[in-house]
Amino acid sequence: MGIGPALAVSGLYKRYGDLVAVDGVSFEVSEGEFFGILGPNGAGKTTTLEIAEGLREPDAGSVRLLGEAPWPRNLALLPRIGVQLQASAFFERLTAREQLETFGALYGVGSARVGEMLELVGLSDKASTPEAKLSGGQRQRLSIACALVHDPDVVFLDEPTAALDPQARRNLWDVLREVQARGKTIVYTTHYLDEAEVLCDRVAIMDHGRILALDAPARLVRDLDAATRVILERGVLPAEQARVLPGADSVTEDEQSLTISTRTAAPLLSALAERGTLGGLQVRTATLEDVFLDLTGREYRA
């Protein structure tokens, strides 16, 4: 494939009436990267994605998608990009296989490919089921298969895991990882920070139309330099003893547990091991939710 990033957006700005939905957004996504746009409802994720896909015109700013401008409607790009919309649009009364065949026919894709896509998203046994009779998770997976059926280089997914139960979400993670393993560039939005942390190579955290931070999840968390919390069952160790352990910065207690905050977990854990108090112990490090709190001063609410 070509040189340069798969996607580059620069200075995107979009308002709806008085509301500024996207307020100066710039980022680049490399080929093969799994890139997440994160943030609470209304942060501007969908609008940013739609502009990147060429479905919406920005008021200002530019987009290069696979080296081309996606707006106005760029027919040369369509076979090279896959778009899963937030409200999936299926054809009426078709089975899972027929839905895929219909999308595939638009791009001249054969039925072998359709079978492969059903397999990829774990719907082979639902091939003959009408789309309306699929569960929410199955329908999400079908819509991802539709976005992939013509073997695009870049795949855009808007909250593919929204409104799924935990098991269906995990199944979909496996599908997304497999898509990336096939060399695709994935640009997706989610309001699940924990999910983005495990799936994405890099994330942009958005709030009120702006990107507040952009980096690998692990690096964002590390740069926060937040304390690690070591949590013991209440009664295992008296608080006054915990306070003087090597590495213990502060100690708090509630009904069930005693929590030791530390920036040097190793000596603290060795000291706890020497005292035989490792049973039931939990270690919690910072997460992207802590990063969001640090950036915005408020708790993250999806």
Ligand SMILES: Nc1ncnc2c1ncn2[C@@H]1O[C@H](COP(=O)(O)OP(=O)(O)OP(=O)(O)O)[C@@H](O)[C@H]1O
């Ligand atoms: N077509 C539209 N007309 C008017 N306002 C809109 C339109 N689309 C989005 N908005 C508003 O723009 C802001 C950003 O919306 P957007 O859908 O981009 O955010 P989002 O981060 O994707 O949120 P969600 O997770 O709820 O989809 C919101 O306040 C939304 O209400």
